[in-house]
Amino acid sequence: MTKKDTERLVQQAMQQTIPDKEALWAKIESDLPAQPAFSGIRKTSRSKMRVVYSVMGAAACFLLIVGGLGIWQAARGSKTAMSENKMITADTPKNCDEPAAAPEDKQEQAGAAEEYGEAAAENEAPVMEGIYEDNAVSNDLEDVVGKQSLSPEINAAQSAAAEEPGGSTILSGTIYGDSVGVEADAALRTEAQEVLDAGTAYLLKEPPMTEEARANGVLLGFDLNGQEILLAAYDGRYQLIADGKAYAVSETGKALLDELTAGH
Amino acid sequence: MTEAEFEQAVEQIRQGNKNGLRVIYEAYGDKIYRLFLGKVRKREDAEDLTSDFFLKLWETAPLHQSGKGHRAWMGTIARNMAIDYLRHAGHETPVEDADLTNQESLTERTTAEDTVISDMNAADILSQLSEDEQEIVRMHLAAELTFREIASILKRPLGTVAWKYRNAIGKLKRLAEEGKLV
Numbered sequence: 001m002t003k004k005d006t007e008r009l010v011q012q013a014m015q016q017t018i019p020d021k022e023a024l025w026a027k028i029e030s031d032l033p034a035q036p037a038f039s040g041i042r043k044t045s046r047s048k049m050r051v052v053y054s055v056m057g058a059a060a061c062f063l064l065i066v067g068g069l070g071i072w073q074a075a076r077g078s079k080t081a082m083s084e085n086k087m088i089t090a091d092t093p094k095n096c097d098e099p100a101a102a103p104e105d106k107q108e109q110a111g112a113a114e115e116y117g118e119a120a121a122e123n124e125a126p127v128m129e130g131i132y133e134d135n136a137v138s139n140d141l142e143d144v145v146g147k148q149s150l151s152p153e154i155n156a157a158q159s160a161a162a163e164e165p166g167g168s169t170i171l172s173g174t175i176y177g178d179s180v181g182v183e184a185d186a187a188l189r190t191e192a193q194e195v196l197d198a199g200t201a202y203l204l205k206e207p208p209m210t211e212e213a214r215a216n217g218v219l220l221g222f223d224l225n226g227q228e229i230l231l232a233a234y235d236g237r238y239q240l241i242a243d244g245k246a247y248a249v250s251e252t253g254k255a256l257l258d259e260l261t262a263g264h
Numbered sequence: 265m266t267e268a269e270f271e272q273a274v275e276q277i278r279q280g281n282k283n284g285l286r287v288i289y290e291a292y293g294d295k296i297y298r299l300f301l302g303k304v305r306k307r308e309d310a311e312d313l314t315s316d317f318f319l320k321l322w323e324t325a326p327l328h329q330s331g332k333g334h335r336a337w338m339g340t341i342a343r344n345m346a347i348d349y350l351r352h353a354g355h356e357t358p359v360e361d362a363d364l365t366n367q368e369s370l371t372e373r374t375t376a377e378d379t380v381i382s383d384m385n386a387a388d389i390l391s392q393l394s395e396d397e398q399e400i401v402r403m404h405l406a407a408e409l410t411f412r413e414i415a416s417i418l419k420r421p422l423g424t425v426a427w428k429y430r431n432a433i434g435k436l437k438r439l440a441e442e443g444k445l446v
Contacts, residue, residue, distance in 0.1 A: 006437040007405065013386040014406040016301055017294045024311060025289055028318045035280040 265291040270334040274325045285322050292335075293318075296342050298406035302399070303346035305387065313349060317342055336413040339403070343417055392439055397432035400425055 018024050265273075265288070276284025296317055300310040320341065328337055386406075390398045403409045403417070415425045 002437075006433055006440055009440065010386070010389055010401065010433075010436060011405040013389055014298060014302075014402065016298055016386075016406075018297045018311065018314065019307065021293060024293070024315060025286065028285075028289070028315050029282060031315070031319055032282060032285070032322055 271330050278326045289318055295407040299342050300346055302402040313345055336416040339409055339417045393432050397428050400429050401432050
């Protein structure tokens, strides 16, 4: 039995569906309030502030106009000789009819969000620290790749290409779920790095594995002097995992291997 | 459902159109149900939680920031709801607190009142795994979340999630070959 078969077996056992989907929807629909709390408002805090600033802008325009008229009338009524060119008039601000642009105010936004309860904050997808800060994987790609199944020909091609001319297999490919794992035997550190480089390079250049790897990461497993090591490669970075612990994330794998194998 | 389709549905919700929620329900209702079922183990409770989830989604979907990965976002909401439910119901320690080496069988935790349902087969299969492994396998195979989404929901590094999943499948494969899987 392959790992793929195992996955299929387990997935089949977990394909439960809502027993009566229509009935449950009817229940949900009957419990729905007429309007969502945030209906018609895309970004509540900004909308509120935009209204506030619009009112302020309109009020400012009004005052300027009134003030300008007052000054103009005063100037007309003045007995001081003035030339037309020097008549004081109030300049009407540009775009007075348009609402003033709402300046960015993150504090106000945060306050407005809090005003709508903790649910707003707790329902936000968590922002990951460290290696996830610039996670910019295209969601469209994930949606496309997520259900892609790799053809047997690709599996065969992967295994075949990994065999050395002498016939011994240094890489054997296993595709499980939507990530790719490559098992490699390497007794020496130098060989491990070469195998790692070769395996990663191979997997990342062959479509559609390239898309799979980019979307979900490449997992390389190998034995190093009896210790199982996994290297997860994604977004151009590597995470070394051994004994259930993640050691570090770096731009290349080599430095991590040196650190890990220092005692061997 | 693509991000664009989700945003369209959210826009409908903003306008008070229930069809927007219905579209999301049709796309993800079963997956959300499976997530809850894996946590609470009772079909009735999983249905109640699913209903509560979509009622909550009706209120909070307009707050979702576009382009932020709606599946991981909803998965996080669902997981948090399940954990809250287990805590308030006085159930055992939620999955997130389980020790990595915890090999306690899930069947030992079920109460006498639990309804015997067909999906106990899935529970039996997964009972061979640690709590962490079970959760990841359920999220990936039942809820069809990618490793990246799972990592985001569980707040774990992507490599760790993939590694645990790999180990889990490896264990299940060995058990299947030994004829020990249901």
